[in-house]
Amino acid sequence: MLNMMFSHRLDIKETNFPPELMTVITGHVMERLRRCVEPPLNKPTDPAFEPRPSLRVAVDYVVTECVRKYPLEKCSICELTALPHDPQSVVKDENHPQYVYRIYCGHLYHRKCIEEYLKKPPFNGGKKCVICGERVAHDKWNISPRLAEQRWAQHQARLREIDEVVDFLS
Numbered sequence: 194m195l196n197m198m199f200s201h202r203l204d205i206k207e208t209n210f211p212p213e214l215m216t217v218i219t220g221h222v223m224e225r226l227r228r229c230v231e232p233p234l235n236k237p238t239d240p241a242f243e244p245r246p247s248l249r250v251a252v253d254y255v256v257t258e259c260v261r262k263y264p265l266e267k268c269s270i271c272e273l274t275a276l277p278h279d280p281q282s283v284v285k286d287e288n289h290p291q292y293v294y295r296i297y298c299g300h301l302y303h304r305k306c307i308e309e310y311l312k313k314p315p316f317n318g319g320k321k322c323v324i325c326g327e328r329v330a331h332d333k334w335n336i337s338p339r340l341a342e343q344r345w346a347q348h349q350a351r352l353r354e355i356d357e358v359v360d361f362l363s
Contacts, residue, residue, distance in 0.1 A: 209283055211293050229244065230246050266300075268306050290304055291304070311341065316339075
């Protein structure tokens with residue numbers, strides 16, 4: 194039985210994609226490469242695994258699923274192209290409103306758009322991707338629908354208080 198352990202690294206020297214998107218792309222590439230050389234968990238009835246080391250699997254994924262797809266994809270909320278046309282203009286600062294996030298379902302959102310969307314009701318059952326309907330899943334926005342609704346209610350109460358003060362002082 195051949196037992197190989199996949200222990201290679203993938204070093205990206207230069208890219209035009211935002212860092213978070215590159216982390217996702219790198220993870221997917223590494224998993225595809227690992228499957229080429231490392232056997233899956235076998236059942237006794239599975240055929241014998243034959244390693245087939247190949248970069249083609251990784252290159253096909255990068256070209257078809259990343260290079261051809263992501264530069265044309267639009268932000269799911271504002272419907273503007275998520276990534277800028279000029280690769281030198283890619284926003285790499287996570288605090289910038291145009292920073293691009295890829296949520297678990299694979300769709301892209303601008304930071305400002307996804308944060309505004311997640312802060313508005315309805316919150317029942319969690320927020321869903323506006324494109325595919327999958328629940329919005331991302332480490333950065335992992336809050337319960339109840340907590341999101343409480344925060345929204347507090348924000349609305351603050352706005353009403355400010356309006357009352359303005360009315361009183363006018």
